[in-house]
Each structure stands twice: as C-alpha cells, then as structure tokens.
Amino acid sequence: MMVSFLFQLAGVIAAADPTVDDRTNSDFSYSSGSVMFGFCFLTLAFAIAVKFYIDHQTKRKQNQDAVPGFPSPPNSHWLFGHLIVLHSGGGGLRPDGSPKTFIDGYQAVYVKHADPDSGRGSFWFFTVPAVYLTRGKDVKAVLSASSYRAPTTVVEIHTKQFLGKKALVNLMGKEWRLYRSAVHKSFTPKAIQQSQHIIDRVGSVLTDTLLAQVETAPSKQLTMQVLPIMKMATMDVFGVAAFNFDFRCTETLTLSPVAAAFEYLGKEYTRRLKSPWDIASWWYDLPTPANRQYKRQKNIIRTFVRNQIQEERRKLATGNVTDEVASASSGSTSLTTTTTSDVLANLVKAADSEAAKEGNAASNDEALGDVLMTLLFGGYDTTSITLSYALYLLAKHPDYQSHCIKEIEAVFGSGNGQPSKSDDDSGSGASRNIGPDQLPYMKAVIMETLRLYPPAPLTSRTLEKGIQLPPVPNSEQKPQSLEQGQLIMLPIWCIQRDPHNFPHPDEMLPGRWVQKSKSSENIPGHSPWKDRPYNEGDDDRTSLSVPPSNETIPAGNRDAFCAFAAGGRNCVGRVLAMQEAVTLLASLIRRLKFELVASDYQVRPTNAAVIQQPSDGLPMIISKR
Template sequence: MSVVLMFIGSWIGYGPFFCSLLVILLIGYYWTWSRSRFVRLINALPGPDALPFLGNFMDLNVDHDEYLKIVHFDWIKKYGAIYRLWLGHPAVLISSPEFMEPILNSQKLISKAVEYRYLNPWLGNCMFLTTGSRWRNRRRLLTPAFHFQILNSFVDVFNEKSADCAREFTKAIEAHGDENEIDIFPMMTQCALDIICETSMGRQTRNETEKAIYVKNLHRIGQIVMERGIRPWLAFDWIYKLSSLGRENQRCVKALHTFTNQVIRDRREILKRKANCHTDMPKSSLNNNNVIFQDTQEFHPKERLAFLDLLIKASETNADFSDDDIREEVDTVMFAGHDTTASAMSFFLHCIAKYPEHQQLVLQEVDAVFGDSDRDCSVQDAAELKYLECCIKETLRLYPSVPAIMRCLTEDIEIGGYKLPSGTSVALMIHGMHHSPEVFPDPETFDPKRFLPENSIGRHPYAFVPFSAGPRNCIGQKYGMLEIKVVLANLMRRFRFSVSDPSAPLIIPSSEVVLKPKHGIPLILSKRSFGE
C-alpha cells in the first residue's frame, strides 16, 4: 500500500509536466499531420472552416432534418458540386452526375467508406459491407435469389399485405372521419414490414410482439450510426464501447441477432419436416457457380421460397456459407428492404395528395387497367401502369430513400479538377443532386412528366440514381419497384388522398441512414369507387 501511495504522490507531483508534454506532443502531431500530402490535397477543395480535431462537428451537431439541409443544400449552394468537410477524418461530398460517374462506373472503386464499419457489429461481413473477392462471391451467390421468376412469385404477398393495409386505412377513416388528417406512415411501415418479413423470412416469422421489438431495435441502430458518425471521438472503438451510445448499440445488436438466429433455427426445422414428409417442394438445380437456382419450369407461386429458404439451401451445398453468413444477409435484407420501401410509398402518397392533378391521372390509369374488378394486381398489370411509375420515380427524385452513399478511394483519382488521394471517404450526395437545378430544372416541383421517355432523352445516365448505379447498385431494386407499384396500385384503386392545406410546402424529411418524415405523413383519406 505504501508503494502505491508513493507512486500516486509522485504522479501528482509530475502531473503538470506530463500534461504539458501531452499538449506539446498533440500540437506537434497536428502540425505535422496538417502539412501532409493527404491533408493538403483535401484542403485544396472548397469547404467550411474546421476546428482542430473536432472538424465540423459544431456545424453538424443539429437535428437530422437540419443536417440534411446543411450538407445537401446550403453547402452545395455555397461551395459547389464537390466540397470537403472534416469530422475527425475528411469526407469529400459530390453532387453532380458527371463527378459521380467515374466512381459509380468503376470496377475498382467499390470499397465502402470507413463510416459503414459502424454497422459491422450487427451486419458483419455481409454483401452490403464487404468488398473485393468476398463481395463478388457473395453477390454471385445471392443474385439468383432475385431472379425475376422468384420475384414474380412474391406478387401474391404484395397483394395480400396491401389488402391488409387498405383495411387499416378503412378502419382509420371510420375512427377519424374522412375530413381529418391521419398519419399514414405507421400503416405503410407495417405494410412494408409484413411484406419483407414474409418474403425474406417466411410466413412463420415469430409473433407480432417479437417483430415489433425487432423493428424498434432495427430503427434505433440506424439512428445510432448517424449519431456516432458526427462525433469524431466516437470513431475510436474503445471510447465508443465505453459510451452510453456504444452500450445501447450492443444491446440492440444482441436483441437483433437473437431474433434472427431463432428464425433461422425455426425455418431449418420447418424445411426439414417438409422434406421428411415428402411434401411437394419446387425443384432446384445448381447454376455454374454452384448456387441454388430455382427451376423456372416447375416453380409455382403458392410454393414460393422465402429469401431465407434459398440461403439455407445454398448453405447445404456450400460449406463456406454458415448460419452467421445467413443471419448477416437476412438482417441486411430486412434493414435495406423495409425502411426504404416504407419511406418511398409514404412520400409518394404525400406527393400525390399535394398535387391532385397528377393523382387524377394515376386514378384514370388504374381504372383503365383494372376496370371495376377487385382482382389482384399482376406483374403484367404493374407493367402497364406507366404514369404511376413516373410518379414513383419523381417521388424517389424528391425523396430518395437512401440520401447518400459512401465509398473509400483505394487509389488516387482526379474529379472536378481536384486530385482526391487514396484513403479518402467520398459521399455521393444523391438527395442533393436530385434537387440541383443544374440537373433537374425547377427541382422543388413535383413533375412526374420528367420521366416520360420523350423527356428523359439526353439526361445524364447518373442524374437519377435512387438505387445507386454501376457494379454496386442495389441488388433488390427490381424487387423494391415491383413491391411499390403493386401496393400503391391497390391503394389507389380504393382511396383518394388529400391534405388540409394544399398551399403548405412539401414535407421536409429527416436524414438518417434512410430518409424519413420527421413528424409522420398526415393525409386526409377518402374511399373511392371505379370512375370516381
């Protein structure tokens, strides 16, 4: 004990010396670092003034909707289509299709930015986060699960769940009347959740209480990632794990993993029992990459396989594909496929409620395709709904579900007259680009006719990229568009949508990993019949 007391006493005596030494070392490190080639190249770009170590944290420590406004509008207007900011480490933000093209089109620049590693404790080395040969192998493994014949088999799920959503709309009208605004966002979120649960995990997915807890944790993970991303000191894992945010993240991850692991075990048991009972299952064959591929000759919609079933079957023929790998990909599909479609469908209904002239054109198209029948929407029906698709695309222009994507440069590249060094995080600002008057004239107006074929001629191929583009584009974009079209077509057949104040501006979204309405989507709902 006396030795310990002597050590403490000596430390107190030398405390001021060591503090001074630490300050000198930090100043020396910062002076050397700030004059490095990497920093000089980054600081050659325009951008907001940054504080030592904290960077632009003080500017961006704001609510999520204000954050979106600053980085996608204010700073783009002030500094241009390429600028830089600092949050402990630098990020270069790009908002023009010409500047995005060399990155999106590259077969080399496919590495995710370091910011995505904040999702690793939950999603591990899933296809969304990994790179190189592992990404290519995983993409090759999963692509058959999104084959059009399998996607088409999910249309009955889209129809069933949109009918459930329509019933919820009817109940809301009966409870609140058809003259009062109702927040449709929770109902659209539930619809998207029910669809992704059944198509990715199967009909027997746990109970509603467990699913609600799963989704609550899923949403919170997205918020935690955003909150960690703007706090430079939390980039250090050891500090993050000691923080309240890090501890909350661990609790969420544990709950999410527990849920998905149990679903996988249950699903394996169900498939095993079906095999033992010699039930009629769709025949499968292996493609050239030794991946399970559904035989389209004998595939029947009522015998559809969930995404999880296809992964389990793949694991039976691929020893390197473990249950942890299955869990990572299922969690990724839940994460990417639930919030994104809920957001897109909700913002769509908001836009057509604000612009009744476009809603009327959609209603006329829907009535022309379905007449006065109450039959389900087929794939062929969805293909005929051209103006509905234009309205969906215009919604995704105004409200892209993922407002930005990030890459880490693995080699130097010149963009916009600036040399960006290897190791730089580059943010492709989809939301900012979609709202740029240089890319889309009168960008704040909802104008679906922008996406008519004759009006799209000459537009840069990377001007509209709600699902990203190039080799790392969204593997589920066809699934997402088909789901959105079927659900919205069924709702438009049954309801009209309006707002209490047509003169009010469009809703300003909140920037999380997925774009969301900050205060819901309040709309007036009214039932309609054919021709109304």
C-alpha cells in the same frame, strides 16, 4: 515525437533530483516534492503537445483545400472536420424558425462551396481528406470504377451488432462478391413474378383494414401517421416473399413480435450512431438496461430467422415444398392460393453449396442469417419511406393524383379494386401480373419521389485504382484525376437536386420519366402513358429559361439518378422494390384518399443514421375515395 521527448525529459529531471538517497536504495526513489513536480511538468507538457497538435490541424485545414484542386468550405473543426456542419448545418435555426437539419448541412458543404463549373469539391471527413462530386457524368464514372467502401469504425461496430458480421453492407472484396452473387441469383425472374401475387394480397389486406376503420370512425375519416403503416406493409411483403411467413401486420395494424423486435433494433441503431459520445452505447456487453433489452429483441428476431432457415432446409431435404404460409397469430400454417417465393430456397442452396466447399456449415448459416437481415433492413425502411413521401407528394399535387387514378382505371377497370374480367383470358377474373411496366405513370411518380426524397441521401466509395474524371462541358478547366485510395462522397440528395442534372430540380414533374402514348390511348387494359426514352445529349440541361412543365422538361438524367446507386454495389433488390412501391401505391390510392393535415403542411426530413425519413411519421387524413 514531441510528447515522447517531453516524457523522457521529465524522467531525466526527476531522476537527477538531489533528494534521491542512493545510499539506502540502489534504485531511484523520489520525494513527494519531486513527484509532484514531475506530475505537473508532464501535465504541462501534455497540454502543450495537444495545443500544438490542434493548432497544426487547424492551420492545415484552414489554409489549404482538403484535396488540392478541389475547393473546400471554411471553418473545419480540427478533429471532426466538416462533420458538425454536415450533420445539422452547424446548428441554429432557419429563417422560418425551424431547426436546421442535414439538408442545410449538405447545402453548406456540398453545394455552396463547390466549383461552379464542375460541381466538384473537397472537405474533411474527420482528419481524412475527401472529394465530393455532384454531376451525373462524374457520379457514373466513380460508381462504375469502384465498388469498395472503406469501413468507418463507428458505423461498422453498430452495423455488425444489428445486421451481423457478414452483413452485405460491411463485406468487401471476394467475400462480398460471393454473397452478393448468391442474393442476385435468388432474385430470379420467377421469384420476382411470384412476389407480385404477394404484394397484391398485402395491398388488398391493408386497404381493407383501413377502409374498415374509416367506416367505423365518427367523421368517416382517420388522421394517422402513414410511415408506420407503410412499414407494416413492407414487413408483410418481405415476410411472405423471403420467409414464407405472414406477419399479419397489415391485418391488425400492429407489429408482430418479430416485426416489433426489428423495429426496436432499427431505432437503437439510429440512436447509438447519433450518440457517439455515449460510451455505454459502444459496449454492448455492459449490463445496462438498454443493452439487456437490445439482447432480448435481437434474440427474438435471430431465433426466428434461424428457425426459418432450418425449416426451409428441411423442406428442401425431403422435397416437401408446398404453398404453406405460416401465420404470425398462432404459429400454425394455412394453405393459400398464393405461390410462395423461392428467394429463401435459393439462398439456402447457395449457402449450402459454399459450405460444402469450405466444410463450415455453421459459419455459412450465420452468414445466411446476416444476409437475410440485410435484405430485410434494405426493404423495410427504404420502400416504406418512399411510399410515405409518394402519398405526400400526390396529396400536394391532385392533378398528378388524377392521372394516377385514370391510369389505374384504364389498366384495372373501374371495379372494387380487383381486375376486370377482361384482364384474364380464362374469364375467371384472376389477376394477371400488373406491375411497373403496366403502370408507367405510377412508376414515374415513384421515380420522381425517389429523386426528390432518396431514402439514403449519401453514399461513398474508396477508389481501388486511380481514375480520370470526365471533362467539364463548356469549361477551360484542366482534366482532373483522382488517386488510388481517395475517399469520395456522393451526396445523392444534392446530386438529384442539382439544376445541371435536373432542370427545376425542386419541382415534382413525373413528365421527366413518362409521356403520353398515342398508340395505347383508349385501349382497354392499357395505360395511356408510356416510359419516356432518354438519349444523352438531346437537351440542354443547364437551361432554366423555359417554364417548368411535364411537356417542356427534359427527360430524366439516368446518369444522375442514383437512388438505387449503380455499378457493382447497386441495390440488388431494386426491381422488387420498384414493383412493391408501384403496386402498393396503386392499391391504396384506388380505394382511399390521402390528404394533408393542413393546407400549409410541409414535410420535414430528418437524418436517421444512414437513411432519412419524415420527422413526424407524416400524418395524413385518410378517407374512402
């Protein structure tokens, strides 16, 4: 209003200037002096208005909590709120001389200034007041109450370019429920069971390839970044499981053209999200070198996805569904003994069924491609990041690694990586389905890895209706409620490292999730471990007086474990992701040794857009076990 008033006032002053000659022109005209005066006045007025707005926002954010009743950190920026601090702890260096990262920012905003009894607080997300929660019961209440995420313009623009307009991460309401239901139905028990054979084969091929390189190395060992290797493995698994296509990345230890295109788009997604000030990054139609390269790589993978959908539809129409897996090397097909997955077939059927209702096949084909891109994005980065951190943690904890080897040998036998003959009733030596349920200790290692290093360190919800938060134990604090429309941030990284949720949170303790099994100990083909049950309220999670050990640590708090999220927007592929991570990890460490490059090496997670990952690709020394 002030700016509008000042502009009107400037116009009146200029119009009243005595230099106006209305004898020769019926309209107002201005001398050069009056024009300059008006311009200067408008500039000054605009500057005053901007300063008034900045001062107002600064005082507003400094003198009150973002949300009343929820404490806020100080030093909020008038425009960006606390995002500058969240991004990198406000900049600067740590005591050890290393640069601050998002971990320091999370500590400064979500931990240091939270209410000590409830772990609740608020902060400014740009100019929007947001609440954050860090305790298990609060997290469970919010995730159960709402599946809605209000779109963030910056993220939405780049996500639509990368994954498509119908990407599951962008969809809301009825449309989201429709496509999520189709995806959920595609991950049938049959599809999950069939995927086990695919994961086994990829793990075996990757191990063989690495062993061959180890044998030819002069020192009989390799120093390699494990994150890129794990990405190749997850790409191969998804290629066969979803597309019936073998990218052969693990066979050659190089990315196929399609895999390389997806990797490029992912890196560009991160770069553009982290450079909001780069105007060219927002306008994808500008003829810049980066945008032209982006379009070329996007066309490669979109053409591939479109062709696979059309091929699957042709098979369904003719009833000619075989066990053919296309090869990335020649484009030809080769029959395999592996039963291919029906994930793509189920998705095509669901999309065609919806197209018949709406009469818009082209739109549903586009949506189907976007859904597949979303699934690839979800499985490619998250599982590979988890596997990389798991190898790092096992290298730091050789005692846990020895437990893993003991379990693998108990279940598989002590052979060359193939199950023993006793594993198969027919005596053919063929593999039975061995996954997380048969390898509980390995699963516990993955669970603890996900707790310590969740690939997605943050999630959010916007309440569709008001809720009342659970009472705070052992506190006289009055009950707190949140109104409809409230933005809520759930910092998964902090939640899973909160001592109120997980005592001794920075310690890797697989015993949170697993315990010794007396009934199956020393029984061939069975693990000497079993899943640890969790009974809410059986233990005091706030007590840190007992020295940490796998025997004394309380069972893992399922309410506070949210690496896969929960509620309506939980990870639809979580069962397959756990199966893939456990199986690949078991295949790798059974025949290979992964060691730290130095005894004092410490991994440094870095924020890569919506995920976090090792900043250096996690170099490790690989040798034969």
